[in-house]
Amino acid sequence: MREPEHRGPGPASASVSGTAAVVLDCDGLVIARSERAATLLECPPGETCVPLLGILPRAGTDAGPVGYPMTVAGDDHAGHKGPLVCTVVRLAAHAQGGAGGVTQWLVLIAPAETAEEAAERDARRRRTGLSQAAAAGIGTSLDVIELAETLVDLLVPDFADLATVDIAENVLVGDEPPHFRTSGDVRLRRTAAAQSPEISAEELLAVGEALPPVTDSTLMRPLMEGLPVLVPDVAVLQAALGVDPKAVPLFVPSGAHSSVAMPLYARGLILGCVTVWRSQLPSAFGEEDAALLKDVVSRAALGVDNARRYTKEHRSVVTLQRSLLPRSALDSAAAETVGVYQPAGGGSGVGGDWFDVIPLPSLRVAFVVGDVVGHGLEATAAMARLRTAVQTLADLDLDPGELLTHLDDLVLGFSEEQMSGESHAEHAGRSERSEPAVLGATCLYAVYDPVTGQCAAAAAGHPPPVLLPPDGEPVFLRVTPGPPLGVGGVPFEVTEFGVRPGSMLAFFTDGLVESRGGDIEEGMERLRGSFAGADPKLPLDELSRAVFDGVRPQESVDDAALLLARLHTLAPDQVAEWQLDADLSLVARARELVVGKLSEWQLDELGFVTELVASELVTNAIRYAAGPVGLRLIRDRVLVCEVSDPSSTQPRLRRARETDEGGRGLFLVAQLTDRWGCRFTGTGKTIWTEQPIDRTPPG
Structure with a gap:
């Protein structure tokens, strides 16, 4: 208190x-x-x-x-x-x-002046001051607890010696309270309290605790109708409360001589209750005091209702954004990652920055970081559309430059939808808007292959990532910056680079390094210096948080995101690859190589399926591609079988008829493996399959 x-x-x-x-x-x-x-x-x-x-x-x-x-x-x-x-x-x-x-x-x-005149003048001054302060101070906050604390501070000590605010538990979490029929149905929790130093309230219910139910009575009935209850004599209240005498000190402070209770009443709903007590102030509460309290609390009730609505909407938006972002920490065969996000101002708001970690076939991983200009629900919704589009395009296994080109086309389409929707609404005389446009968005997309240790990245108006070698100084990668998304007509250049085992990559949005009136180059150098001074052996979550807090400006005007990835490289004994000539007689040799390697890896239980899969894929590649065929096995949490050829023809899965002599190869592959797919490379295409590896010990 x-x-x-x-x-x-x-x-x-x-x-x-x-x-x-x-x-x-x-x-x-x-x-x-x-x-x-x-x-x-x-x-x-x-x-x-x-x-x-x-x-x-x-x-x-x-x-x-x-x-x-x-x-x-x-x-x-x-x-x-x-x-x-x-x-x-x-x-x-x-x-x-x-x-x-x-x-x-x-x-x-x-x-x-007589003493009575002075007291009356003082009372009038207090009432006038309270009314003016309430008009100026109540309703300026969208936080229920902060509003309650403001209210009790206005009431004490000029109007009352003690004031408490109790809020319905539904309201505190943003929900609308039900229509209470009797006082016994109301469930309130003490939200704020203030007192003069002289009043004794040690036994009074503390802030944060739930109020015991009060049985319905003639005294309490006006509260259920939104009316004040004036108690000039506290002794009457103690007798009329209808609670266990032992519980009376929870409700009534010691030494109080009068009281007024006023419900927080809005739209016919009881949101809570405000109670004031006098102990040291000599005059008892009167009708004028009750009327003034009703006026003040009515203002507060509207503020509480607005704050409740905001709490509910804000909670929904935060839940939406959190559901759109990946888990803050992920660990895969390719990388261990940790992401940090914070909205503008460091509060619990929402915005358009995001990061993503997308598993790709053959144990590869895609790192994505993006920024939609703006804050609030519209920026979050636009970010959601972009993130969904990136995940869909990533599933096609496109190279970074091609993916950003498709994403750029989608953003242009979003903008055309926006303009078309607004034009239609304008002609129809409506002010409604269509789906939110994605204007001023940037994105960086990078793909890392733990087998080769190679990374390929492309940027659409986005800052480059930081590379932290295991035994060197951090450097910004020279990723050629393309235009922001939505410009159209400009290709995105792909930058490829190798990374050594134990290296780290840091992806970020400009809100992390940009400050009001500051130079972004200075912020980027501050980020590089922060990584240079950090201990790379720290757990990734500690390192990311230390860098984020140390680099972000104190008065940030933009959302900020940081994605930190500690890269892994597969050991040589986890990969086996062979090159075969375009000769159908070598299909048997391919089967022998696969069975032998699986036996060496002690994965004999996968031998039959993998042998069949390799046989079908190698046969198709030799028959239709007319060139050298690559066969590769990768062992980690799953077994990957890849067959590469120089053809750019997309394989097509179909169901063969009973009279067909062929056409069942890919169908069998799809049925026997956990996943399969095709990706195009600079020299042709690669068909891949995945099978789970059961690491459960026998018995």
Whole structure:
């Protein structure tokens, strides 16, 4: 429970509405007086005003106009007696017959406030201040808890000695509460509380705890209708709560003398309840206080409802984006990867940056990092379309340059859809929008082969990755930057490079290195220096987080993503490859080579299927490609069998008829293996198959 800063009333002052004026000479003779002065004092003009004579300064003690607040006894003509507050001001001296001046005094007189008047004025000031502060401060936040804390700080200490806010549990997670019928159905959780230092509330329910149910009663029934409950006497409340006497201290603070409870009521739904208590403030809550609290809490209820809606939408968007991003840590035969993403401002918002790790056939892996300009739901939706498109194109096993070319065409299509949809809506007189366009998007796509240790990458307006050799300085790869996606008509150049075992690649978006008013080149050098000073032997998640936090600007204006990959290379004894001439008599030799290698690898249980698969694929390659045929086996978590030939003809799977003499080879391959496919290379094509390897020990 927090103690807000003291905002108590200032010193009492006299009312100026009844101020009177009297002019006296230095002997106390009344020279002039105002009409109001005649009602406050018996001091006719030309006579000495005895009550004021004693407050006049002695001659020569004041050289200029000076005020003297003093109190004298008063007696107005209405018969009311009371003290008067007087202020004495020296007037300019008036000359008499050329000799020195005669001193005159102006006395300002006003009735002093009574204690009741001062208390009422102070109460009015508090109410006015609370109303103004509520209008200015409530509703500026879209966080339910922050809004509740703001509310209790406004109420304490000027309006109440203790204030609590309890919110329905559904609302705290962004859901809409049901229509509660009785107070016993309401499930609230204490969300915020503030108190004056003098009040005792040690046994009161703490923030974060759930309130025990309160049975339905005449006292609680107005709350269910959105009305305040005013309790001028707390003893009445203790008797009417209808809870176990032992639980009363959870609800009622010790020493409180009055209370007001007001539900957070919006759209006919109870979102929570605000309760205020007075202990040190002398006056009990009254009807005016209850009306003011109702006004303040009504503002807060709208703010809570808006915050609840925002919480629900934000939670949905965050869930959507998290579902679109891959797991933060992945480990495959090709690489161990860790990704870090953070929206603009470092909060829990969403944006258009993304990264991806896509397994490819033959144990290869694709690394993707991209950036859609903008923030919020539209950027996230556009990112989702791009990521889905990249995954689909990656499944076709295209080289990086060709993949980005297709992606560029898709983005152009997205933009045309956007313009077409807006034009149609404009002609129809509607303001609705079609699918979000992907404008200003960048992307980098790289493919790594753990068998050859080669990597191929292409970029569409995206910063190059960082290569961290196992025993050298980090360097930015010289990937030729193409235009951003959506420009169209420009090919994307593929850059190929080799990596040594133990190397790391770092892919990132510009939000990691770009700052407001800063140079992106400086940010990239900062990133390179951060990797140079880091321990490459650290666990990948620790290394990625240390680099991310150390490089990203403090006041980032853009989303940021970092994908770190520690690359693996397959051992030589995990790969076997042979080159065969285009001679059908060598098909038997291919079968012998496959069976022998599987026996050497102790994978005899895969021998029959792999022998059949290799025989069919090699036979087709020799029969239709008319060139040298490559045969390769790769062993890891799966067994890969590849057959390469110089033909660019796409193999086609079909179901042979009973009368056909051929056409069953690929059908058998597809039925016997876990996966199969074809990819095109610079020299032809490669057909691949995969079979799972059972590592379960026998018995």
